[in-house]
Amino acid sequence: MTLILSLLGIGLIFAALRDIFDTLFHPSGKGMLSRTLPRPLWRGSRWISAHYPTVRELCGPVALLAVIASWVVLLAVGWSLVLWPHLIEGFSFDPELTPSTRGGFTDALYLSLVTLTTLGFGDIAPASGWLRVLVPLEAAIGLVLLTAGLSWVVSLYPAFSRHRSLAHEISLVREAESESGIGIRQMDALAAELMLGNMTSQLVAVQTDLVHFPISYYFRSGHERFELSSVMPCLLHLAEEGTSEDCSSGVRMRASMLRSAIDDFSATVGARFLDLPSAPTERVLTAYARDNSLPRPS
Numbered sequence: 001m002t003l004i005l006s007l008l009g010i011g012l013i014f015a016a017l018r019d020i021f022d023t024l025f026h027p028s029g030k031g032m033l034s035r036t037l038p039r040p041l042w043r044g045s046r047w048i049s050a051h052y053p054t055v056r057e058l059c060g061p062v063a064l065l066a067v068i069a070s071w072v073v074l075l076a077v078g079w080s081l082v083l084w085p086h087l088i089e090g091f092s093f094d095p096e097l098t099p100s101t102r103g104g105f106t107d108a109l110y111l112s113l114v115t116l117t118t119l120g121f122g123d124i125a126p127a128s129g130w131l132r133v134l135v136p137l138e139a140a141i142g143l144v145l146l147t148a149g150l151s152w153v154v155s156l157y158p159a160f161s162r163h164r165s166l167a168h169e170i171s172l173v174r175e176a177e178s179e180s181g182i183g184i185r186q187m188d189a190l191a192a193e194l195m196l197g198n199m200t201s202q203l204v205a206v207q208t209d210l211v212h213f214p215i216s217y218y219f220r221s222g223h224e225r226f227e228l229s230s231v232m233p234c235l236l237h238l239a240e241e242g243t244s245e246d247c248s249s250g251v252r253m254r255a256s257m258l259r260s261a262i263d264d265f266s267a268t269v270g271a272r273f274l275d276l277p278s279a280p281t282e283r284v285l286t287a288y289a290r291d292n293s294l295p296r297p298s
Contacts, residue, residue, distance in 0.1 A: 002085040009081030016074035017141070020148050023067070024155075029212045033070050035272075038063035038218045053222075060219030064156070067215065068149045075145065076112045079138050083131075084108035087124075090131045094123040116142040152213075159209035160219045164226045166202040171225035174234045184241050184255075189248040196242055196254035199235065200261045207265045210272065217273050220292060229292035232285045236262055 023031025041063050049056035083090075088103040091111075111124050115138045126135045173195070177183055184192050206228065209216050224230050239262060242255025266284040270276035274287045 005081045005085055009078045009083075012074050012078030012081070013141075016071050016078065019074075020071055020145070024148055024152055027212065029214050031067075031214075034067050034215050037067055037070065038215055041066065042218050057220050057222050060160075060215065063215055063218050064153070068152075071145060071149075072116070075138075075141060076109060076116055079112040079116065080105060080108040082134070083111060086128070086131060087111070090126060090128040091124050092127045112138065115139050116145070118142050156213050156216055156219075159206075159213050159216045162202065162209060163206050163216065163219070163228055164221055166199070166206055167221075167226050167228040167231050169199065169202070170228075170231040170235050170238075173238065174231065184238060184251070185244055185246045189251055192242065192247070192251045193254045196238075196251065196258050199238075200254070200258045203235070203258070203261045203265055207261070207268050210268055214272060217269075227292060229285075229289045232262070232265075232288065236281070236285065 019031045019033050023029065023034045029035070038059070042059055045056050045059040084105055087108050107124070114121055114124075115135055118139050120139070126132045184196075187195075221227050235258070239255050239259040243252050243259065247255070263281050266281040266288070267277075269288050270279050270284040274284060274291060276284050276287060279287075
């Protein structure tokens with residue numbers, strides 16, 4: 001029984017550490033929990049947000065906390081299963097505690113949580129030699145978890161800011177074109193090239209963020225002008241207009257690059273978030289806008 005519990009506990013610990021590593025350090029962001037856990041939260045929030053729109057805006061932060069909490073649960077339960085069989089013989093208890101009544105899984109979970117969070121109350125302390133090494137190891141992993149969670153948050157919010165920044169710039173271009181009646185074909189060639197090149201660079205950065213940090217997809221802004229899903233058709237129209245024969249060769253090249261970036265972006269979004277791995281760009285962008293739109297109250 002001891003061996004089974006230990007192997008099960010080690011398996012949970014390994015699964016949590018592997019998911020943390022894949023989420024934060026793998027170039028393709030292959031963390032299982034960070035890719036799968038936000039989806040049901042995102043879909044469930046659609047029904048509630050019909051009457052409470054703020055719920056949709058909170059889905060991203062809630063999903064982020066849920067993933068971190070799942071790491072904590074996996075590590076805490078895993079270490080509990082490893083320590084549980086050795087709780088009475090391998091640990092010394094505070095004089096006010098009765099060891100014979102403190103050998104249950106609840107006490108092992110308590111010890112694991114106290115150690116993982118590095119609180120170290122000292123009421124239950126390792127007595128055996130190998131446990132004196134194992135318990136500090138769990139505390140060290142707890143510090144790693146804290147650092148990993150903070151670094152993830154620090155890395156994630158700049159990615160969300162880049163997402164909002166690109167959407168805002170596209171919105172401004174759309175509004176300026178509507179008010180002035182000047183399209184990309186009427187613009188100065190150099191200015192048009194710079195604008196298209198800048199948007200291409202920003203879109204590539206946003207796509208990279210979605211690959212490295214898939215959970216960033218579920219962070220939604222409260223205003224349409226900051227929502228990339230709602231303005232991507234405008235960006236596609238801009239790229240197609242820039243490939244017109246009326247434009248200079250430099251503008252056409254930049255527009256072609258932007259169109260390729262849009263195709264790559266839609267392929268990433270379609271395959272990773274919309275279950276449309278081989279769909280045309282226009283269909284993916286339509287599904288992208290629909291997935292991020294708020295449902296109307298019935």
